[in-house]
Amino acid sequence: MTINIILAILATSLATYISRFFGVITSKKIKETSKVFKWFNCLAYSTLSALLARIIIFPVGALAEVDYLIRFIVIFICLVIFFISKKNFVYPTILSALLLTFLSSNF
């Protein structure tokens, strides 16, 4: 079992590192003023958003146990607080944990 865990960790880190490694190789040939760079910038933000949307809407682990509606309410309230607090990141992040813990234990 222990050997399996170590192999799993190595497989996970290798699978993660290869994307970074090939990213460095590709970026050797790309100038920051080029259109290709701009395209990759769009790809980076869009894949991150796709991942984020997946985590929020189809979560795995602990979040999956919370109702959709509660998750959306928390995210919506936190976004409102983010804008009210002039884009402060601390208030919405801390509040999100407290709010979700409260809502999920009471509803």
Next chain:
Amino acid sequence: MINIKYFLKGFFCIKSVDSPAIALFASFIAIGALFKSIGLNIQESIFSTLLTYALPGSLIMAESLIVGASLLNIFLAVWLVNARLYPMTVSLFPLLTHKSQPRLKYYLACHFIAVSAWLIMKQNYKSIERKYRLDYWIGVGVANLSVAVSATACGFFLADHLNKDMMIGLAIVNPVYFTCVMVGAMKTVQMSLAVILGSILGIIFYFISPEWCILLGGFTAGTLAFFIGELNDN
């Protein structure tokens, strides 16, 4: 080898008000607790965060260990979910290159590519002299990785004291932080489209293939956003 002044400047970015430290800490506490619950020991938990340092990949590994997936399955699932690191690297490293820096340093420094450090660097690179950007980046990366590793250890030791509701509370912090960051990044038509289309297409593609949805949705959305943005600029 490394410019200490710029390294420390990057390292202490973690203290700024828009730093991902809280989100990072909360989510890795949850990972540490999860690792303990599935039977990893403290060394394995720390080893995992140190070597992988990309949250969704660690989550996939934990899930795979629970269901007893094969090594090949783990490798493919993690690669698919973490392939987003490829465009992230390509959209960051051209900003860090300088002829005075040895090539090997880039291959080591790319280990720090994860959303949190990447976002800090994207926001701050213009204020750093090009020659020292890589040293600054390593500082940012080491700080973020240190937060992640210490949070994993904390989570491992706190695991018995964290109930289900607390774990749920910790799990929402990271998505909320990054939702705020993504909304904050929507400053041009191109960026706004990349974020909005990425979220929508990521979900639509989930119904076609849950494994490929991030890559396919992200690729389609990013390419559409790029072309529409270019047309709009012209």
